[in-house]
Amino acid sequence: MSIASMKKLSVIGLASEKKALMKSLMRLGVVEITTQEGKMTDEEWSRLVSLDGNESAVSEYDSRLLTIEQALDAFSKYGTEKKPLFQTRKPVKRNDFEQKLKEKEEIEAEAKKIASLSARILELNTEANKVEANKLSLLPWKDYDIPLEVQGTKETEIAMGVVPSVSDVKEFEKDLKEKTERCLVELVNSDAEQHYLFVLYLKGERDEIEDVLKLYGFTRTTFSDLQGSVASNIEAFDKKLSAIAEEKERVIEEIQSRQGSREDVEYLHDSLIIERDQAAIRSRLLLTKKSFYLDGWVPRIALDEVEKLLKDHGCYYEIESPSKDEETPILLLNSRFNSPFESITKLYALPNSKEIDATPFFALSYAIFFGMMLSDAAYGLIITVATFTVMKKFRLEGMAKQLVNMFLYCGISTIFWGVMFGGFFGDMVSVIAKTFFNSDIVFKPLWFEPMQDPMKLLYFSLLLGGIHIFIGMALNAYLSIRDGRLLDAVFDVGLWYLLLIGLALMLVGVAAPLAKWMSIIGAVGILLTGGRHKKGLGKVIGGFTSLYGITGYLADILSYSRLLALGLATGVIAAVVNTMGSLAGGGLKGLILFIIVFIIGHTYNMLINTLGSFVHSSRLEYVEFFGKFYEGGGEAFDPYSEKTKYIEILREDK
Amino acid sequence: MSIEVANLVLNGSYLAILGAAIAALAGIGSALGVGVAGEAASGVVAEDPKKFGQALILQALPGTQGIYGLLIAFIILQKIGVLGGSGLIDLTIPQGAYIFAASLPIGLIGIFSGYAQGKAAAAGIMLISKRPEEIAKGMVYTAMVETYAVLALLISFLMINGVRI
Numbered sequence: 001m002s003i004a005s006m007k008k009l010s011v012i013g014l015a016s017e018k019k020a021l022m023k024s025l026m027r028l029g030v031v032e033i034t035t036q037e038g039k040m041t042d043e044e045w046s047r048l049v050s051l052d053g054n055e056s057a058v059s060e061y062d063s064r065l066l067t068i069e070q071a072l073d074a075f076s077k078y079g080t081e082k083k084p085l086f087q088t089r090k091p092v093k094r095n096d097f098e099q100k101l102k103e104k105e106e107i108e109a110e111a112k113k114i115a116s117l118s119a120r121i122l123e124l125n126t127e128a129n130k131v132e133a134n135k136l137s138l139l140p141w142k143d144y145d146i147p148l149e150v151q152g153t154k155e156t157e158i159a160m161g162v163v164p165s166v167s168d169v170k171e172f173e174k175d176l177k178e179k180t181e182r183c184l185v186e187l188v189n190s191d192a193e194q195h196y197l198f199v200l201y202l203k204g205e206r207d208e209i210e211d212v213l214k215l216y217g218f219t220r221t222t223f224s225d226l227q228g229s230v231a232s233n234i235e236a237f238d239k240k241l242s243a244i245a246e247e248k249e250r251v252i253e254e255i256q257s258r259q260g261s262r263e264d265v266e267y268l269h270d271s272l273i274i275e276r277d278q279a280a281i282r283s284r285l286l287l288t289k290k291s292f293y294l295d296g297w298v299p300r301i302a303l304d305e306v307e308k309l310l311k312d313h314g315c316y317y318e319i320e321s322p323s324k325d326e327e328t329p330i331l332l333l334n335s336r337f338n339s340p341f342e343s344i345t346k347l348y349a350l351p352n353s354k355e356i357d358a359t360p361f362f363a364l365s366y367a368i369f370f371g372m373m374l375s376d377a378a379y380g381l382i383i384t385v386a387t388f389t390v391m392k393k394f395r396l397e398g399m400a401k402q403l404v405n406m407f408l409y410c411g412i413s414t415i416f417w418g419v420m421f422g423g424f425f426g427d428m429v430s431v432i433a434k435t436f437f438n439s440d441i442v443f444k445p446l447w448f449e450p451m452q453d454p455m456k457l458l459y460f461s462l463l464l465g466g467i468h469i470f471i472g473m474a475l476n477a478y479l480s481i482r483d484g485r486l487l488d489a490v491f492d493v494g495l496w497y498l499l500l501i502g503l504a505l506m507l508v509g510v511a512a513p514l515a516k517w518m519s520i521i522g523a524v525g526i527l528l529t530g531g532r533h534k535k536g537l538g539k540v541i542g543g544f545t546s547l548y549g550i551t552g553y554l555a556d557i558l559s560y561s562r563l564l565a566l567g568l569a570t571g572v573i574a575a576v577v578n579t580m581g582s583l584a585g586g587g588l589k590g591l592i593l594f595i596i597v598f599i600i601g602h603t604y605n606m607l608i609n610t611l612g613s614f615v616h617s618s619r620l621e622y623v624e625f626f627g628k629f630y631e632g633g634g635e636a637f638d639p640y641s642e643k644t645k646y647i648e649i650l651r652e653d654k
Numbered sequence: 655m656s657i658e659v660a661n662l663v664l665n666g667s668y669l670a671i672l673g674a675a676i677a678a679l680a681g682i683g684s685a686l687g688v689g690v691a692g693e694a695a696s697g698v699v700a701e702d703p704k705k706f707g708q709a710l711i712l713q714a715l716p717g718t719q720g721i722y723g724l725l726i727a728f729i730i731l732q733k734i735g736v737l738g739g740s741g742l743i744d745l746t747i748p749q750g751a752y753i754f755a756a757s758l759p760i761g762l763i764g765i766f767s768g769y770a771q772g773k774a775a776a777a778g779i780m781l782i783s784k785r786p787e788e789i790a791k792g793m794v795y796t797a798m799v800e801t802y803a804v805l806a807l808l809i810s811f812l813m814i815n816g817v818r819i
Contacts, residue, residue: 347790347791348790348791454811454812454815455812458808458812558805559801561804561805561808562801562804562808564808565804565805565807565808565811566804568725568807568811569718569721569722569725569807572725572728572729573721573724573725575728576724576725576728579737608714608717608718608721611711611714611715612718615715615793615794615796615797616797616800616804618790618793618794618797619794619797619798619801622794623794623798
């Protein structure tokens with residue numbers, strides 16, 4: 001089984017040893033410490049112990065970390081350093097790590113400075129937005145030349161404002177003049193939405209004027225805080241904007257000039273993460289006056305090391321196996337070939353602790369399916385070389401490493417199937433030979449060419465599908481037997497095996513009488529046993545519905561026809577690209593066209609079909625295979641460890 | 655006049671080319687599907703530009719129907735000699751009609767499945783806006799729709815492959 005077996009660990013130690021032990025446990029990084037909230041609600045426990053934990057220290061670390069993250073963000077946003085394709089942790093020896101952090105205070109001051117610079121940029125941006133908005137609201141009035149602070153004279157009053165563009169300005173003026181001759185209307189500007197108007201009238205006649213203004217939906221615009229002419233104000237705004245832009249430029253330059261300290265800040269970030277986690281874990285410890293208590297999970301393979309550590313710190317501990325129905329945290333352990341495919345399992349869901357890890361059972365089939373669907377030796381070669389280079393060049397970890405590694409295997413499988421089916425950029429070899437060299441060289445398939453005999457490949461695909469589904473059913477049977485439900489294994493899997501194998505043999509026409517009886521026994525058996533968990537009439541109906549499930553198996557197996565269809569798609573699209581490329585014939589002109597079409601066409605074809613192969617291989621595993629036995633839903637094992645982001649602290653050699 | 659039209663329409667080669675055209679119509683489905691997914695993607699990327707790559711992957715998924723249609727159209731054109739240099743072969747009316755019929759599955763199913771897959775992809779893009787780590791699930795839900803386009807491609811291909819010329 002490739003789920004690591006977990007042991008339950010309970011530890012009691014002296015409070016004086018607590019700090020040192022927690023530090024070493026973190027470095028070891030193999031113990032998941034469980035929360036104790038459940039115990040604290042228990043009267044018996046809460047009388048004896050209290051929760052350790054120091055929330056305020058944790059939140060203080062968090063706020064310091066926030067500042068540092070802002071500084072690091074500022075570096076990646078405004079810095080000039082080239083970002084690597086993958087972010088990887090830098091391996092560093094513990095001594096060097098601690099050495100580097102000797103000047104912690106200085107680094108933190110630097111980080112604070114950078115964070116404040118970055119905050120300044122935000123401030124400047126908001127300010128610039130505000131000025132910009134003010135400027136925009138003034139722009140339509142740029143031809144209005146009365147200083148803005150002038151609201152009228154002793155006898156007159158000015159109204160600046162807008163009416164919707166649907167209203168007719170001439171009508172508006174006419175209506176006003178009808179009320180009183182002694183007024184002045186001027187159209188300052190118009191745009192798609194509104195007319196900008198200036199109205200001058202006598203103070204005494206305000207009420208009459210107001211009536212007309214209301215009628216036309218006149219909205220007054222005021223610039224109460226501005227002085228001087230519109231033009232001079234706009235000029236002032238422009239000046240302000242360029243001053244802001246200049247300052248922003250300066251601040252960015254300052255951040256750039258400090259980017260040499262980026263690495264130091266990253267070290268500080270990681271060391272604070274470690275300290276924060278050490279403070280945070282205390283909320284999972286229980287305390288009495290002189291001792292502490294913790295419990296958690298340890299993978300069995302790491303038990304020796306943990307025991308040694310606990311003994312060194314003079315702790316009393318107990319190790320138990322979990323009871324049968326207990327959910328344990330899940331850690332997957334697989335061989336070197338299988339482990340990259342854990343990523344596919346994780347993308348679905350981790351297994352729960354009562355089932356088995358599906359990874360070793362589908363790793364090979366995943367690679368085969370992927371290869372058959374892409375089925376082009378050249379594409380496979382590109383994927384293989386690309387992933388191999390990435391693996392060599394970057395120190396990838398975790399999921400990214402697994403995915404890249406998985407694509408490496410899938411690439412190799414693609415090369416294999418490409419050679420079997422004779423695909424190298426589709427039919428490029430023969431097209432080039434024919435167009436440019438007038439010869440008949442072809443990239444001969446080792447097995448056969450799917451375009452020539454698609455039925456053969458269809459049968460082969462369905463056969464693979466049948467085997468794949470049978471493996472899934474076998475795993476289901478294994479789980480049933482392991483849990484002591486032998487009858488379930490016989491009825492739910494054994495009978496189906498009989499029926500499906502019998503039907504398949506009948507279809508092919510081999511061992512006719514035997515096949516017939518196999519099918520009949522299987523079908524009748526399913527009919528009789530399918531409803532055994534139901535009551536009354538359900539027993540009868542259950543049998544029929546179970547047998548009707550045969551349509552499901554049919555659909556499952558036919559689903560594998562996509563292996564043929566997607567394989568053809570890659571090959572034919574590649575052939576289309578090659579044909580288009582060779583349209584101009586041989587010669588230099590033809591060669592240029594061919595190269596252009598070749599690069600664009602094959603890049604596109606490779607990307608879209610790699611995506612398709614990835615998605616459809618996953619689907620075959622998730623739906624057809626996992627559907628037979630897999631539930632998932634386990635919690636990942638999350639050990640108390642140094643969860644650094646930028647630096648990987650190497651363990652001391654032993 | 656009407657005889658000329660009848661000669662044109664009831665003509666094996668014409669029917670076969672019409673078949674290729676119908677197969678290529680599967681692109682309608684992809685265009686609609688990719689469009690729907692793209693609208694959703696823009697909405698999500700507006701909130702978080704870092705999700706561009708993930709959203710793009712999901713948006714690309716409904717694009718395959720168009721490719722399948724192209725593929726069948728290409729195979730038809732190659733079979734009747736339009737592509738490949740030998741020139742258009744004279745087909746009997748039944749031969750043309752068979753090829754025409756064979757193009758229907760991918761042409762029709764491509765349109766509808768492409769659109770439906772686009773909607774599933776758009777929903778998947780909404781999924782990654784909240785939970786980017788679950789992109790694989792969104793992809794699988796989207797790929798469930800594509801199954802039917804794959805089956806249509808397969809059946810169209812097998813039919814055309816079976817027509818003797």
